Amino acid sequence: MIFHLDLDSFFVSCERLKDPSLIGIPVATGGKVVAEELAGNRDTGSRADPRGAGGVISSASYEARKFGVRSAMPTAQALRLCPHLKIIRSSFGLYSEMSKKVFTVVERFAPVLEKVSVDEAYLDMRGTENLWGPPEVAAQTIRAAVFEETGLTASIGIGSNRRVAKIATDFRKPNGQTYVAPGTEIEFLAPLDLKRIPGIGPSTEAVLTENGLLKIRDAQAWPLEKLVARFGEGMGHFLFRASRGEGSTAFFEEALTRSMSRERTFSEFPKDRMTLKKELWTLVSEIGAELREEEDPALKYAQTVRLKLRNPKFETISRSRVLSKPTKITEEIFDAVLALFEENWMPGSAVRLLGAGIVLGDGARQLGLFEPVAEEQKKEKLEELKDTLRAKFGDSALKTGRDF
Template identity: 35%
Template sequence: MAQPEPAAMSEARGRMDAMGRGDGTGRIVSPPDADDTGAGILHVDMDAFFASVAVLDDPSLAGKPLIIGGSEGRGVVSSASYEARRYGVKSAMPVAIALRLCPNAIVVNPPYSRYTEMSRQVMAIFDEITPLVEPLSIDEAFLDVRGARRLWGSPGKIARDLRARVKERTGLTCSVGVAATKHVAKMASTISKPDGLLIVAEADTDAFLRPRSVRALWGVGPKAAEALESRGIRLISDVLDTPRPALERVLGPAMGERIWHLARGIDAREVHTARTEKSVGHEETFHTDISDTQTLHVELRRLADRVGARLRSQEFEASTISIKVRFSDFTTLSRSRTLPDPTSVGQRIGDAAIELFDGIDRRQAVRLVGVRGEKLRATSAAATLWDDDAEWRRVEGALDGATARFGRGAVTRGSLLGPTRGGGALPTNPRPSYDH
């Protein structure tokens, strides 16, 4: 005989019914008159952003399973339309595997500049409503609208108006969660997808959280979830019934304490408008796996130059350089080293990347390489014309100007043109050399 549902859980489900109901799509959305008392934080997440932009540019793709990523089975899935996701296609999955899951999927790969253009339009709409906008990625952000109520109305009205503005001006849809904390707002937007709105009044936070899986808690990945579930802790209500010391024994002191707080709706994090990038990186998946060392060195230099250009454009320097190498069997290795002095010079970043790469025992062809600058700091005013990188700094700065005017690739290092264009080994401290 089934055990009766605990009173707290029964009450939670009752309050959830009043808060929002399913509409037959698997999502939960709020009614027009939903209570938004105490809910001043919005989490806005664009719906299948990359795929939606592709459909915006080519309406004939609407309703079809789309994979955004490398072509001809190479690379990884950046995003997928909801039609493709029904077949199990997920982000970061190799495109070849995604196509086996969904053979009739269409692989598209619009230029990244198109996504950044649309992202800027969306973020500009957010900025019209409140200056307190914290972008999390190209297609999602937190907004603190507690100070915008006098101008724009209640948080619920603000959320509805925002969704309408985004749709009207960009043709894209977004899902919005409204709550008293960032954590609950993010959970609410996820549950309301796609194209939904879910409002969780502050007094309803406990009722909203109790029936959710522990996997919905921010920071609980597959391993942590398995550790909790193996001990019978499957729902957030189970976390509430578990003493904090027990959680800390399972997850470690820091994570155990964090989960204990989040399960209770305690999240003191504010919406921060100034988000400094922690790292800048680029990676490349090859059309054909590569074994030739010189070719791989050229690709590492190319990526290092792109990292350097991004660092300079944002007035950052990197203290640590890391590389990622993925072999033909999908084994992936990472290596990093800290530089004697931070830099934004592509030549120095490339030197470090190649040194790290040459230290790897390679027994297979390489499928992907990546270069990343980490532990960033603002560009030092002490960098003068007399430092060791002065000439590289001058020439790479000129390259930045040419790239901005003519586009990437119009001007490049002679050493990146391959052995047929003057190849051979680079000198120990090569002089800048660019071909137009």
């Protein structure tokens, strides 16, 4: 079976481990100001940014979600929905450190683990029944170990493929698990809203509703030919397969290379370059921090960069480029990914999914004639120092122009 593990409200949960006073109240990370400051109370804490309510929400507690606060939502909108919302500046150094601790625990149980974001991973648990017992027992064991060793809770979905496992994860969040036995996928999915399928956001949901498709069972009732005729080749095939619980069982470890990647799926599809560029910088910053924590000397540098773009019609562009020299410097990785973005994104076009990634290697390279080794090492040491400061004092402790 395939497990999908998702840490519950991960960024907020990490902040609560540092500051237990945040437990039980509406909290979000990622904004530039807390609600108390807007009300005139200046005692906002060292992590608050007093310069305005710009920025977006990166994570919301379940208390905040009851008011409609969601990730990727503008801070100002979140504060209108929940005026007493406590917003904490994101600390990606802390989140990267906690993520590493969690997946070090999980790796003890999973022969194959594909980490798809800082708080999410797929586990290939096929053939482990003799070690960890039936799937439901194994999932409970993993969740208990994660909580005992890190203080964080995780939800796990279990299915015959990645898509079903991911849908199952959300079924009993937070701190729960759901098992979809092979052969029961259609029955399990039928009563669910179509928006529960990953990739179906508000815009797509509205189009489906206009055509009388509200539940997954409604899409199951349409033959492939009708779906394709109404929604197009890509969308039609996607709906046909997804509504029937079909999905991939492949893992990236089956490839010959190791990679790191981050993706963001948007519920409202951004069209402006600055928003997309900022999101791309956030993704690459997380990748860079994770890369510099890599301990295997054969996998300490980015040798190739990757870009992934998907539009609201589910049309996907994937591009990659070999770097002129391997690097572990975030800005160098970002510049290469940004170049791919500029070459492949049509200005003003909406983006459903944005992704960045790297292929790892050992850093073997030939330096330029006027590029001394000492200069390269100085840059790398500076990056590592930045990581250390951010992990200790929070991301707001050290900013570059691109962070703003």
